[in-house]
Amino acid sequence: MTDLAFSLRGVTKHYPHFDLRDLELDLIRGQVLGFIGPNGAGKSTTLRIMMGLVHHDEGRVEVLGHPIPAEQIQAKKRVGFAGEDLRLYSHATLAWHMAFVRRIFPSWDDAYARELVKRFDLRADQKVKGLSHGQRVKAALLLVLARRPELLLLDEPTTGLDPVARREVLGELTAVLADEERTILFSSHNTRDVEQLSDRIAFLDRGRLIEFDDKESFLDRWRRIRLQRSSGDEPLDVPGLLDVEGGGRLVTAITDRWGGSLRRDLTRAGTTVQTVEPLTLEEIFVARLATHREEAVA
Amino acid sequence: MNHEMIIHLVRKDWTFQRWTLAFYLALGALGLAIIQLAAGESAFFVGSILLIAAVxxxxxxxxxxxxxxxxxxKNLAFVMSLPVSVMGYTSAKILANLSAFLLPWLALLGSALWLIRSSQGMPDGLEPFTVIVLGELAAAYVIMLAVAIVSESESWxxxxVVVLNLGxxxxxxxxxxxxxxxxHIEGPVAEWNRTAVGLLLAEAAVIVLVLVATFALQARKKDFL
Structure with a gap:
């Protein structure tokens, strides 16, 4: 049995106005991958490809050892999928949905389901049409979690939630992570949620994977540096500096290669490092996206 | 294909549509009762309209x-998150709809034939015409179902529905x-001649061809959601 929960190799999907290109992505079992991208980046398309709902044009996709889309049924028995585009039947109750899913999945944990009903402050006898948006998201998540899936694919699960509901959902996902065998792919454009949960981070923009690394490594190598230059006449040209601001002797720059070699290069270039600040994941995301788009234009 | 899952989906559609089915069965039964109990041409006309409206x-x-x-x-995303493929989903939709439609259709066909044969006022010659007309309704229904499944479009x-009802x-x-x-409609004997049988066979062929085409087109789809 492979240690990878899923792998995408050279996955390409062409649409008239959008291309997902050469996607290389995988995740070891037991890890959480935060899949970040702006709207229209291709996150939902990627998840749909993994569920066999959209067929890729090129490349290879395996989920829990099953090639997709050929063995999507076998894979889906062990995968839980919830997305912002997923709606339960409005005229049916949550209890009906629970009974329906329980009949399909032998792994359904009834005691855990009842516990989640309480923890999420839901009522099983209430019709879905009477639930708020936050309650609907939690109900859909309950139906997925109570199946005890090996792999959770969550497409923007916290989008549109109020702060309380968001905290409950994130709290439950954190609890799920106590099980080391459970793997999660969590797509979002909310970097704070991703930062809280993830072991690994992937940035997707305009159908291209532009970063894929461990969260700690991400946070360690990205820094904002304030520099003082001996002379402000020449443009500062040091490899590894991105988004350089300030034209005079005081310069602020962002780097994705913070470390001893960059310090040495900066000293050689006649600058003195005044301060070094860590960046939030959101700042890293925005900076990386800007760089990628500049590279694409160039 | 996951047959167990297909049965779950068929059962789900049946559960959700049980009151709809009951309503149209009652409407059809009312049409038949009017034809049987109230004598005369207008009663036959009103009853027939109700019968056809029900189907x-x-x-x-x-x-x-x-x-x-x-x-x-957007319930489809929920359904497709379950262990079912596009072909499994298509099979479930066709099975659920056809079985739910055939139940009142067969009941109405059987009742209509029984009425024609048992009623003194109704000529037996009406029998082929009735079967052919109900056959057309079944064929039209299968075409509508195929368009809905394949086009994935409310407008189409x-x-x-409009074109087939006009048709x-x-x-x-x-x-x-x-x-x-x-x-032969008003004749005393049901005349199952070559034209009548040919029309019925043509309707059956349309149903089979449309169902085969539906599966073939669904199998070619690369994007389902």
């Missing part, structure tokens, strides 16, 4: 509720004016 209504209602609305209200489905009126006129059918 047409149940078909359209089922397609809109189980195929079009399921996609429109509504267009198909039904034209079909009624055309069949009743065929000498091999129309000349």
């Amino acid at each position: 047409m209504g149940v078909g359209i209602h089922l397609i809109m509720a189980t195929v079009v609305l399921e996609r429109k209200e 489905t509504v267009l198909a 039904f009126s034209l079909f009624l006129y055309w069949v009743s004016h065929l000498p091999e059918i129309g000349d």
Whole structure:
């Protein structure tokens, strides 16, 4: 049995106005991958490809050892999928949905389901049409979690939630992570949620994977540096500096290669490092996206 | 294909549509009762209209509720997150809809034939015409269902419903004016001649071909959601 929960190799999907290109992505079992991208980046398309709902044009996709889309049924028995585009039947109750899913999945944990009903402050006898948006998201998540899936694919699960509901959902996902065998792919454009949960981070923009690394490594190598230059006449040209601001002797720059070699290069270039600040994941995301788009234009 | 999952999906559609089915069955039964209990041409006319409305209504209602609305209200993403493929989903939709439609359709066909044969006032010659007309309704229903499943579009489905309902009126006129059918409607004996049998076979062929085409087109789809 492979240690990878899923792998995408050279996955390409062409649409008239959008291309997902050469996607290389995988995740070891037991890890959480935060899949970040702006709207229209291709996150939902990627998840749909993994569920066999959209067929890729090129490349290879395996989920829990099953090639997709050929063995999507076998894979889906062990995968839980919830997305912002997923709606339960409005005229049916949550209890009906629970009974329906329980009949399909032998792994359904009834005691855990009842516990989640309480923890999420839901009522099983209430019709879905009477639930708020936050309650609907939690109900859909309950139906997925109570199946005890090996792999959770969550497409923007916290989008549109109020702060309380968001905290409950994130709290439950954190609890799920106590099980080391459970793997999660969590797509979002909310970097704070991703930062809280993830072991690994992937940035997707305009159908291209532009970063894929461990969260700690991400946070360690990205820094904002304030520099003082001996002379402000020449443009500062040091490899590894991105988004350089300030034209005079005081310069602020962002780097994705913070470390001893960059310090040495900066000293050689006649600058003195005044301060070094860590960046939030959101700042890293925005900076990386800007760089990628500049590279694409160039 | 996951047969167990297909049964779950069929059962789900049946559960959700049980009251719809009951309503149209009652409407059809009312039509038959009027034909049987109230004598006269106008009673026959009113009863027949109710009977046809029941069969047409149940078909359209089922397609809109189980195929079009399921996609429109984004329940499809929930269904497709379960262990089912596109072909499994297609099979479930066709099975659920056909079985739900055939239940009132067969009940109405059987009752109509029983009425024709048992009623003194109704000529047995009406039998082929009745079967052919109900056969057209079944074929039209299968075409509407196929359009809804394959096109994934509310607009195309509504267009198909309108065109096929208009087509039904034209079909009624055309069949009743065929000498091999129309000349025997008021006759004392059911005349199952070559034209009558040919029409029934053509309707059956349309149903089979449309179902085969539906599976073939669904199998070619690369994007389902």
